[in-house]
Amino acid sequence: MTDRYAALLEQAAGHALAYLGGLAERPVKPLADDEELRGLLGGSLPQAPGDPAEALEMLVKAVERGLAPSGNGRYYGYVVGGTLPVAMAADWLTSAWDQNCIVHDGSPATAVAEEVCAAWLLDLLDLPRGASVAFTPACTHAELLCLAAARHKVLADRGWDVASQGLREAPPVRVLANADTHSAVLRCLQVLGLGGSIEYLATDDEARIRPNALQRALEAHAGVPLIVCGQVGEINTGGIDRLAELCERTHEAGGWVHLDAAIGMWAAASPRLRGGVLAGIERADSWAADAHKWLNTPYDCGVAFIADSTAHRAAVPLTADYLNTDDGRRHPAQWGLEISRRSRVFPLWAALRTLGRSGVAELVDHCCANARLFAGLLADEQDVEVVNEVSLNQVLVRFHPQVSCNTGEGAGAAADAHTAKVAALFRERGQGWASSSQWRGQTVLRLCLINWATTEHDVRRAAASLLDCHRTLVR
Structure with missing residues (x-):
């Protein structure tokens, strides 16, 4: 019976380690759209049993293309933490x-x-x-x-x-x-x-x-x-x-x-x-x-x-x-x-058992420090507004175009449109990922710093990309 598991679990472990090993430099976005994923995962239900190893390979090939790489230290979408290695094991x-x-x-x-x-x-x-x-x-x-x-x-x-x-x-x-x-x-x-x-x-x-x-x-x-x-x-x-x-x-x-x-x-x-x-x-x-x-x-x-x-x-x-x-x-x-x-x-x-009392406290304080760092890097830029008091690990940011467009829209509507464009470009470039939201009737970008794996370097890299998106669109 063990033989039935051994090869498949070793196969799965190899794919898991390869995925985790490449996570830091993988673009922080899904790599396939729904049409591609349906092509890889879909088709008719097989009429007869198939080879388990082949099925596992097909699953990996399809799913890894459509993953949101939330374990990456530059993924700040929604409120999604990473997974501690010992907890994954x-x-x-x-x-x-x-x-x-x-x-x-x-x-x-x-x-x-x-x-x-x-x-x-x-x-x-x-x-x-x-x-x-x-x-x-x-x-x-x-x-x-x-x-x-x-x-x-x-x-x-x-x-x-x-x-x-x-x-x-x-x-x-x-x-x-x-x-x-x-x-x-x-x-x-x-x-x-x-x-x-x-x-x-x-x-x-x-x-x-x-x-x-x-x-x-x-x-x-x-x-x-x-x-x-x-x-x-x-x-x-x-x-x-x-x-x-x-x-x-x-x-x-x-x-x-x-x-x-x-x-x-x-x-x-x-x-x-x-x-x-x-x-x-x-x-x-x-x-x-x-x-x-x-x-x-x-x-x-x-x-x-x-x-x-x-x-x-x-x-x-x-x-x-x-x-x-x-x-x-x-x-x-x-x-x-x-x-x-x-x-x-x-x-x-x-x-x-691994973190202990001080480890949990350090994890919390580390994420809060990353949030304050991210907010500070953004607030130093002209026409970038940090909307909230960064008391925990959430950062709300709003981007203002330097020159109002002659479209008849007010400053608020212009900032809404510009913020949405900055967020979309940031996600498309794949140097980080964050979700848009609405706060008090305004469009904002919401950054959640909650992953144990996020480093100061990750924050600076993502912030630099986000600011470059803002500057590119302003130009």
């Missing part, structure tokens, strides 16, 4: 071990590794040690778990068990959300039947809830079941709500605070940030995070932290005659939404 082994971790008996190693990682993370991030932790496919699933627990708790406090009684005739739940809340949070609220209950709280230029907006909202309709959604690291600006004030005022009103911390949760490992913009983060009731963002584990590994473990379990009940889950051990399926799943915790364990 552990992920390969996870596939080889092929565990289905429904209950403890299905994979004792998975259950224990989850216990260990949960304790490590609560200690690293200084969250309540009694909080429960679930390892999810993505941060969206973590948001859903957290908000399901929040919905259960605020209704249970009014004598209503939503798991057994449903939502029909339930007391209405009031949801207050940061006006710049990520779409993943909104999707989860809609799935939970709370979409019509959302009231948006006004935010400032860094996407932080305005204190007076929060206060006015809490004073209205007091006493109803209440969930307040804040954020730690807004997707564009990296802005962080005023966490201590948010938690204190919400708790005074009897509400539950959920924090979308997909990016910023890991910043709590940095003493510099923990004592500053993240002060008070531990006072929330739930937190959703993405390990495959700043912690640089492979996809997929979201993490849900819920301070009230009883509400967590009650919100996602699991009973089945064939499952023995009443023995006091950890059963992974009791804490998440999936029943069957892979052991995604092993790469996370490897990353945490």
Whole structure:
């Protein structure tokens, strides 16, 4: 049986190492368009079995042409981290071990590794040690778990068990959300039947809830079941709500605070940030995070932290005659939404064991320093505007043409058009990659510095290319 695996795994390893070895100098963009990829991957389904080695070669030939090389240190698109080498190696082994971790008996190693990682993370991030932790496919699933627990708790406090009684005739739940809340949070609220209950709280230029907006909202309709959604690291600006004030005022009103911390949760490992913009983060009731963002584990590994473990379990009940889950051990399926799943915790364990407390802090601080460097290099150029306060690892930049075109458009529209052209040329040249976005009605280029592999040289090289694109288009 081993022979069936050996040659294929060696073949795969050779291709993987060749890809990783060429990543630094590969153009930072896909090399094929969809038509080419359909030609390489498509055609009719074969009528009979084929040679596995040949199929693997065909897959590599096709897929590598269409990859977004996000592991490159000059890829700054969306919020996409790289993968730590040890976490990648552990992920390969996870596939080889092929565990289905429904209950403890299905994979004792998975259950224990989850216990260990949960304790490590609560200690690293200084969250309540009694909080429960679930390892999810993505941060969206973590948001859903957290908000399901929040919905259960605020209704249970009014004598209503939503798991057994449903939502029909339930007391209405009031949801207050940061006006710049990520779409993943909104999707989860809609799935939970709370979409019509959302009231948006006004935010400032860094996407932080305005204190007076929060206060006015809490004073209205007091006493109803209440969930307040804040954020730690807004997707564009990296802005962080005023966490201590948010938690204190919400708790005074009897509400539950959920924090979308997909990016910023890991910043709590940095003493510099923990004592500053993240002060008070531990006072929330739930937190959703993405390990495959700043912690640089492979996809997929979201993490849900819920301070009230009883509400967590009650919100996602699991009973089945064939499952023995009443023995006091950890059963992974009791804490998440999936029943069957892979052991995604092993790469996370490897990353945490390798980095340690100071290594995670250094990774966070390194990325923030790269963001400040990138922002500084751009801000030194005439007619280049860094739009946000670079408090974490996000940089928003806007490019202004030196001379307005005689087209009747205003300066704002001209800057929108010019910024879009600069972004497109930057991506086409392949010296770096970043995604365009809209912020406060303006077109911006968003740079996310979140990859462990990004060096100062990478930042300077990408910034030089970006500025050259701006200058070329101005000329």
